[in-house]
Amino acid sequence: MDERVSDVRGMARRARQAQRRLELATAGERNGALEAIARTLEEKAAEIVAANREDLAAAEAAGLPGPMIARLRLDEAKLAGVIRGVRAVAALPDPLAAEPEAWVRPNGLRIERVRVPLGVIGIIYESRPGVTVDAAVLCLKAGNAVLLKGGKEAARSNAALGAAMAAGLRQAGLPEELVQVLPSAREAAVELMNARGLVDVLIPRGGAGLIRATVEQSRVPVIETGTGVxxxxxxxxxxxxxxxxxxxxxxxxxxxxxxxxxxxxxxxxxxxxxxxxxxxxxxxxxxxxxxxxxxxxxxxxxxxxxxxxxxxxxxxxxxxxxxxxxxxxxxxxxxxxxxxxxxxxxxxxxxxxxxxxxxxxxxxxxxxxxxxxxxxxxxxxxFGFGAEIGISTQKLHARGPMGLAELTTYKYVLRGNGQVR
Amino acid sequence: MDERVSDVRGMARRARQAQRRLELATAGERNGALEAIARTLEEKAAEIVAANREDLAAAEAAGLPGPMIARLRLDEAKLAGVIRGVRAVAALPDPLAAEPEAWVRPNGLRIERVRVPLGVIGIIYESRPGVTVDAAVLCLKAGNAVLLKGGKEAARSNAALGAAMAAGLRQAGLPEELVQVLPSAREAAVELMNARGLVDVLIPRGGAGLIRATVEQSRVPVIETGTGVxxxxxxxxxxxxxxxxxxxxxxxxxxxxxxxxxxxxxxxxxxxxxxxxxxxxxxxxxxxxxxxxxxxxxxxxxxxxxxxxxxxxxxxxxxxxxxxxxxxxxxxxxxxxxxxxxxxxxxxxxxxxxxxxxxxxxxxxxxxxxxxxxxxxxxxxxFGFGAEIGISTQKLHARGPMGLAELTTYKYVLRGNGQVR
Missing domain, CATH: 3.40.309.10 (Aldehyde Dehydrogenase; Chain A, domain 2)
Known part of the structure; x- marks a missing residue:
């Protein structure tokens, strides 16, 4: 695993390119990719758990506190739960399928407001390897590419999970750049926050310090999550x-x-x-x-x-x-x-x-x-949303539990027959 | 008019306080405030136009280019158009009136998703004094307080417009801090961009440079508007x-x-x-x-x-x-x-x-x-939205023309009878 700060902007560009392919995929193709990911996670379970054991050994050697080690642990049973979660997301209704609002203007121009993916989503989180999969499949289900920046304690686990998901995407005939695990170094998060225009939204998940740092430093739009007094x-x-x-x-x-x-x-x-x-x-x-x-x-x-x-x-x-x-x-x-x-x-x-x-x-x-x-x-x-990517505590875009619908946006489609103004 | 950089954070706090009062107002009260503002703008038309003439004279003396002077001009006819716009916004449907989505969970908890104002909105714009009124009344109609940071060339015009709107709010029995014209100095914009937690969203309106500077520097969530290639x-x-x-x-x-x-x-x-x-x-x-x-x-x-x-x-x-x-x-x-x-x-x-x-x-x-x-x-x-605050070119929250609905957010209201988890 390469821990150098690599070319995050290049990875974001490849994510954009891959997302343009996914944007044209059907709900069946997206769900098929999730099922393929569930299968490759099962096939590579031993490698994933072994990688996690290395992370755990390093964390114990470094004297990390018990609760942090508990969050880092991904044993067979927890991985099976993560895989069940992938299939549960595949079974949820398609967030892009909603019938568009439509109206016709007096000049005959027909306007539709259609649901579309957000595009490229960056997730910055700490050392819970389950998040790597949960966040990726929610993003994919809604038609997005995702860049995952997890904590360095979980770097080996995340690399193994990322490799398994990439294999699943390839099997499903979709570009593996739809899900990319970034280097775990802090600089990768900074590059992500500066990738305005390449990344559509950043969602930080974790403690108050992580969230504050992201909202204060990011030039990419951020959805603030999870601080609850x-x-x-x-x-x-x-x-x-x-x-x-x-x-x-x-x-x-x-x-x-x-x-x-x-x-x-x-x-x-x-x-x-x-x-x-x-x-x-x-x-x-x-x-x-x-x-x-x-x-x-x-x-x-x-x-x-x-x-x-x-x-x-x-x-x-x-x-x-x-x-x-x-x-x-x-x-x-x-x-x-x-x-x-x-x-x-x-x-x-x-x-x-x-x-x-x-x-x-x-x-x-x-x-x-x-x-x-x-x-x-x-x-x-x-709330009955089936799954969530976080709890938004800001007012723009999404508020409270963010389900699949909150990982989409809309665009206006206008059809005319030569209208000018 | 005080051109020192004053206490923008204090102004934002007073805006928040005033907005909590407006949040409880009925649609009738909000529309009544808009009508009162239309009347006080009419009553103070001579003062407003005179203030604008001073701005124009200073701009001409400073050798500003013709198109900029044209945008700065607010004569009787243009002011009458602005006032007609206020009444047109008052006549639009109430964006907070939509019937909430509601559902009941298996445990009996009833969840409603209700429309609420965004809260305190900051507008950063250039030297078109009409924007001062247009933006203020759209924000008020949707239940928001607004902080207006216009260009320094229009400072006298904006101060006169702000005073007239404050008088209208007082006549309507609402706090005048709902609409505040900030000092036109650049530092006021910087303070606004740093007022995270006090200001809910910033909307820049103007040229590409203004918008880029705002999205890059602001710690308050921004809705990027208006760059169109x-x-x-x-x-x-x-x-x-x-x-x-x-x-x-x-x-x-x-x-x-x-x-x-x-x-x-x-x-x-x-x-x-x-x-x-x-x-x-x-x-x-x-x-x-x-x-x-x-x-x-x-x-x-x-x-x-x-x-x-x-x-x-x-x-x-x-x-x-x-x-x-x-x-x-x-x-x-x-x-x-x-x-x-x-x-x-x-x-x-x-x-x-x-x-x-x-x-x-x-x-x-x-x-x-x-x-x-x-x-x-x-x-x-x-599009048939009646009025707009700008054209969003980002994907979060609002995309394309932003009407009154886009100046609101939602919250979840949950009613139970002792549910625990």
């Missing part, structure tokens, strides 16, 4: 038992993901009662609490588990079993707190008061706003 | 009389705009015949031709009007009565030329061969692709 707001009219279950779920069911709750807001009127119930339940689930002075008075627990919150806590995306807790004077104070510290990802109110709920749903500016449900549902599968 | 391709099976009229219209009806044709591609099989007819017609219309060697052989005219093309001509956006002319070997060569030199704006084929037309319409990657019509129809009004 999500709140659960327990309104004074909440069903407190329901609120407790929602908070526990939003924090504990998978704290490492972006739709997990990071801050609990509680109305003053019910704070003592609610925290007397929910506090012990959270602590029993292993959650560390960072509480405002007022909430602190209602929470009992070991000093290591219940600590005073600082200003930083309100903006923190912990991604672990830590929860900030703040007592608020009512709906408007909760809305102001969320407007200030939220990341426009997922925000929930728990209340039996319909008017308060509607005010919250209307006023909160976020990709997903919830009434009486856990923030954990902001996910392509949970 | 548009082609008319005359296929061997074209109705040559129709082709001549389309080429003449695409080049001559308004050469200064982005949807005008810049290059004519002609199939070798009909080049001699077509250019013998279209060449003199173009020259008679005052068009200067830059021709490839083969086309040159078919064109007769004064040396100043017919010149050999250089490599630069194929990429040139002339925006005047100049047209590059190239003979090609057929459809595939035309497609390759357009893929290489086009700017993904508007591309036309003239042919009576349906299969060739369909191949062109499918293969060309551009916002608008035409069969047997002039490229000049890529325009919000001509």
């Amino acid at each position: 999500c709140h659960v707001y327990v309104h004074e009219a909440a069903d407190l038992a329901m609120a407790r279950e929602i908070v526990l779920n939003a924090k504990c069911s998978n704290p490492a993901v972006c739709n997990a709750a990071e801050t609990l807001l509680v109305d003053r009127a019910i704070a003592a009662r609610f925290l007397a119930d929910a506090g012990p339940a959270l602590l029993a689930a292993g959650v560390r609490l960072r509480a405002c002075p007022e909430a602190l008075a209602y929470l009992r627990g070991a000093a290591a588990m219940v600590e005073p919150a600082t200003e930083e806590d309100w903006a923190a995306e912990y991604l672990d079993l830590t929860l900030a807790v703040k007592v608020v004077g009512g709906l408007e104070e909760a809305l102001a707190h969320i407007a200030r510290y939220g990341t426009q990802h997922s925000e929930a109110i728990v209340t039996a008061d319909g008017a308060a709920a509607e005010r919250f749903l209307r006023a909160v500016n976020a990709a997903a706003v919830y009434h009486n449900a856990s923030t954990r549902f902001t996910d392509g599968g949970e | 548009c082609h008319v391709y005359v296929h061997e099976a074209a109705d040559l009389a129709m082709a001549r009229e389309i080429v003449l219209n695409a080049k001559c009806s308004n050469p200064a705009v982005c949807n005008a044709a810049e290059t004519l591609l002609v199939d070798r099989a009909i080049a001699a015949r077509f250019l013998a007819d279209a060449g003199p017609a173009l020259l008679a219309a005052g068009v200067r031709l830059r021709a490839c060697p083969e086309a040159l052989a078919y064109l007769r005219g004064a040396a100043a009007m017919v010149e050999p093309a250089t490599e630069e001509d194929w990429a040139a956006e002339y925006l005047d009565l100049t047209l590059a002319v190239k003979v090609v070997g057929g459809l595939e060569e035309a497609l390759a030329h357009i893929a290489r030199y086009g700017t993904q704006h508007s591309e036309a084929i003239v042919t009576a061969d349906g299969a060739a037309a369909e191949r062109f319409l499918r293969a060309v990657n551009a916002a608008a692709v035409y069969h047997n019509a002039s490229t000049r129809f890529t325009d919000g009004g001509e």
Whole structure:
């Protein structure tokens, strides 16, 4: 595997060329390519897992932390899951098949708005080799070429996965340049960010630092994904038992993901009662609490588990079993707190008061706003999209879970008989 | 008028605050604000025109070129047209009123996808004071706050227009910070481009240099607009009389705009015949031709009007009565030329061969692709959108003419009864 920074611009040009071929392919051909990729991944499973073992050995030798090694691992069972995912994407409806909107102008010009692929998509991510395949097949299904820039810890795994996918594309009679694994060196990401005109969109997937660096440096349009400082707001009219279950779920069911709750807001009127119930339940689930002075008075627990919150806590995306807790004077104070510290990802109110709920749903500016449900549902599968490439937290193009439709754009097709203006 | 670079970030924060108020306004309130702005523009017409005269005098003293002075001029008649435009936007359908898509998940969670404003929009433009009002009212109609950074030549005009619009907003009971005219100094544009998180999207409107600088430097998401190296391709099976009229219209009806044709591609099989007819017609219309060697052989005219093309001509956006002319070997060569030199704006084929037309319409990657019509129809009004904020030449979010719908985004509203995951 060549770890020199090679010719990313050249790779992008070849991706463009290959994508022009894919643009003319039928849905059957695209799905056939996905099936061929599933097969070649199966055929080369031993090589892929062996390459991953080398990555794992190097990561262990370098003393990488346990959670990072867990993300890097791609054993037979995980690879089989990845391959099932490829076939699941092949089985999804064709995002390019939608009937175009069409209208005829008074001058007789017929205008159609037709779905087309985005073109060449760059994905910048960290060291989860499963992403290499997931992202590639979603892009292909929607008619796009993809340039994959993964983390250096997964370089051998990604090269093996890329070789298997290239073999699948060749078997399907499509250009292997549709899926290209870039060198894992940092410079390749910089070249990708500078490839305006050659790459149509960049999607960073990973931690906050990676995403911030990409959105700040890229000259290629970026879809920002995944930073989630999500709140659960327990309104004074909440069903407190329901609120407790929602908070526990939003924090504990998978704290490492972006739709997990990071801050609990509680109305003053019910704070003592609610925290007397929910506090012990959270602590029993292993959650560390960072509480405002007022909430602190209602929470009992070991000093290591219940600590005073600082200003930083309100903006923190912990991604672990830590929860900030703040007592608020009512709906408007909760809305102001969320407007200030939220990341426009997922925000929930728990209340039996319909008017308060509607005010919250209307006023909160976020990709997903919830009434009486856990923030954990902001996910392509949970929305019924079948698969997702990420959760957009920006407002342009796509917001929230991005499925196949969000990997397409449109163009206008105009048919006339000599119209001039 | 204060020409210091003031606190653009503070202005953006106040815009955000004001937009949260507008987000809760009804369509009636938003249209009422537009009507109030139309009235205050009428009431302050004399002051606005006087301010514009000062700008014009300064521009003339500075020796600005005639076309720039023409764009800068805002006399009573042009202002009346701008005000009619405000009322026309008020009369358009509400872009936020569309019935949301809604579905219910197996767990009972009801998901709605609702239209919402983009939020705070920054417009960076040159010295056409009409844009100040056009852009502001389109943004307001769609529920957005707007920060307007115009050219310094129009600073007095823009300040007067901004004051009139602020008065209209106050009369309508809405915060005047919804429409803010920024200082015209270059530094204000730089601050705007750095205001990520405070400004949701930047839309540059103007020449290629302005747009390039914005897309390259901005950390705020940008919608690239308006660079148009548009082609008319005359296929061997074209109705040559129709082709001549389309080429003449695409080049001559308004050469200064982005949807005008810049290059004519002609199939070798009909080049001699077509250019013998279209060449003199173009020259008679005052068009200067830059021709490839083969086309040159078919064109007769004064040396100043017919010149050999250089490599630069194929990429040139002339925006005047100049047209590059190239003979090609057929459809595939035309497609390759357009893929290489086009700017993904508007591309036309003239042919009576349906299969060739369909191949062109499918293969060309551009916002608008035409069969047997002039490229000049890529325009919000001509598409039936009523008004436009620009023509997007990128693929994210919006492509082609951007009407009111393109100034909105969506959010997901989820209603449950205690769902957890």
